[in-house]
Amino acid sequence: MVLEVAILAVKSGLESDFVNAFHKASPIIAGMPGYLGHEIQRSIENPSRFILLVRWNRIEDHTVGFRQSAGYLEWKSLLHHFYNPFPQVEHYEAIAEG
Numbered sequence: 001m002v003l004e005v006a007i008l009a010v011k012s013g014l015e016s017d018f019v020n021a022f023h024k025a026s027p028i029i030a031g032m033p034g035y036l037g038h039e040i041q042r043s044i045e046n047p048s049r050f051i052l053l054v055r056w057n058r059i060e061d062h063t064v065g066f067r068q069s070a071g072y073l074e075w076k077s078l079l080h081h082f083y084n085p086f087p088q089v090e091h092y093e094a095i096a097e098g
Helices: 015-030 059-066 070-082
Strands: 002-009 035-042 049-056 089-092
Touching (some): 002 059, 015 035, 015 070, 049 059
Antiparallel strands (some): 002 089, 035 049
8 A cells, every 4th residue: 555645735714615525526536446545634723734544555556547548637637736835746555563
């Protein structure tokens, strides 16, 4: 399992619109091959900052399967205009569990 982590800096004043758009976009990512689950959380200290965590079977399910899909174009049109700056995305794998 691979964990995709993205810190999302949403433009001030657009947080509610972003949350609504994210709810519309969620089924897009949830329908992708290799998708295992996701969650989004909002910062308490900085309400314009969100963290997106997506669990994928393999990194290629995200970097190739999702990003090269027609669904990604829809995801992008729904969400990418909210970000400033554009998020940096990293992928992680577990090395220990507790």
